[in-house]
Amino acid sequence: MQTHEVLNQSTPLEDYNPGAYPVLREALERADAGESLAELDEVGALAGSSEALRWGDLAERNVPRLHTHDRFGNRIDEVEYDPAYHSLMEHATRFGLHGAPWASDDPNAHLVRAAKYSAWITADAGHGCPITMTYAAVPALRADEELAARYTPLLTARGYDPNLAYAPTKPGIIAGMSMTEKQGGSDVRANMTSATPQPDGTYRLVGHKWFTSAPMSDIFLTLAQAPGGMTCFVVPRVLEDGSRNPIRIQRLKDKLGNHSNASSEIEYENAVAYRLGDEGRGVRTIIEMVNVTRLDCVIGSATIMTQGVQRAAHHVTHRAAFGKSLIDQPLMRNVIADLEIEAEASLTVALWLAGLTDKAHAGDERAAMLRRIGLAVSKYYVCKRGPSHAVEALECFGGNGYAEDSRMPRLFRESPLLSIWEGSGNVAALDTLRAIARQPESLEVLFDELDAAAGADAHFDAYVAELKNEFADTGDLEYRARTVVERLALALQGSLLVRFGHPAVADGFTGSRLAGVPGNAFGTLGRGVDTAAIIERVTPKV
DSSP, X not given: OOTTOOOSOOOOOOSOOGGGOHHHHHHHHHTTOGGGHHHHHHHHHHHTSHHHHHHHHHHHHSOOEEEEEOTTSOEEEEEEOOHHHHHHHHHHHHTTOSSGGGGOOOTTHHHHHHHHHXXXXXXXXXXXXXHHHHHHHHHHHTTOHHHHXXXXXXXXXXXXXXXXXXXXXXXOOOEEEEOOOTTTTTOGGGOXXXXXXXXXXXXXXXXXXXXXXXXXXXXXXXXEEETTEEEEEEEXXXXXXXOBOOEEEEEEOOOSSOTTSOEEEEEEEEEEEEEESOTTOHHHHHHHHHXXXXXXXXXHHHHHHHHHHHHHHHHHHSOEETTEEGGGSHHHHHHHHHHHHHHHHHHHHHHHHHHHHHHHHTTOHHHHHHHHHHHXXXXXXXXXXXXXXXXXXXXXXXXXXXXXXXXXXXXXXXXXHHHHTTSOHHHHHHHHHHHHHHOHHHHHHHHHHHHTTTTSOHHHHHHHHHHHHTTSOXXXXXXXXXXXXXXXXXXXXXXXXXXXXXXXXXXXXXXXXXXXXXXXXXXXXXXXXXHHHHHHHHSOOO
């Protein structure tokens, strides 16, 4: 007998198209954006190729390295990336996943971008951070016409140049965000970085930033204390004379995951900065960048779930135990179907939020209000579900999933980040209450959206009726914030699935998430769920 004969093992999930995932395609078709399916196919075909997946492996394994000085002792503050990282960035910008939608006249530009972004980060999630920040910087720059005119064309251009150079000389630029300080964390009003006005209209920044991702970005949006209070600034990496702005990278963070993306601590040593918006209104100015970033947190978490269940479904299709394929074992079918229901619900609401971004950008006030509260609700809940989903998907592999070459540990390590980024659980839950307090009509708009699905599913109708009672007594609403926001999120997902989702997925969701059926673990679906139809949707066609 040959000891090296390989039996009963799966095949690599490579050279497939994650853009073929039904949820992505159905969202585009619903929005009459079917002409964009060819773009989605192009992005997905490369993202799922062995070549692009290899880029992701290399960028994640060969982590960024900080060089504070050159060999002669000159301060340079440069981060060196594996060439694979630059390949990923080059293609992401060419596909228009950064700022390009803001310069498009396509009425579905942000929805199309969201679908392509979801397919693309299958190859690597880490480089998605600077792509997201570049996407999010454009609307924030509108607080100043001159700065918007200077940088928006560069942020939306489909060119990528990783070298440090004066921004207007480059074919396209990348933006970063630098808000957090060690004493404040999410409480950015506690920031201590100072901004001193200069006779030429610029400011000089002095201070320490605790988390600044993508420190090789061309510009940073940052917060600092000006004479008039907390203010937003644009800080260029390279100045007009070609010299480097004194932004000192003190160290790179040694993180749980997200290894391909450099996150750093920086010092502003009298760095030149341009004021963005009025003094004292920094948080209000930068909040739109934060909200757009949160959209990608929801998309990213939903995509991690999608990747996890697709990989799990592929694995159990090719693996046998106890005399038959794992996918034919009843309990495994329950697990895979349950994981897919969660992934579909999460990605459906993420794409719906992207579609609302298109409508809000076109001036639809109702869409803007619905996006504001829907984004806060979904940022909390979808991102919270990511880690438990990743664990269950990994477990479908058994010990094979615990090995790095399965790529499943990467998903697991990545999954907590999206809940932490731009406001962890409590911040996101309280932000929902803040949105309701500032615009009470936003809750009415959300309930109107839920009511659009009334009458189609008894479990859903009963759940929404009970949910509305949660707001009858607001005395201890902050204490109950997580419970209330979770219930809003589930109702929103249920409404979208009942109206637009696959019937088997919608029935499985309402029967398990809204009906009060016991079972907190995945794989606890009740009887009668059409697992065959659900598993067919998620199993990759290789």
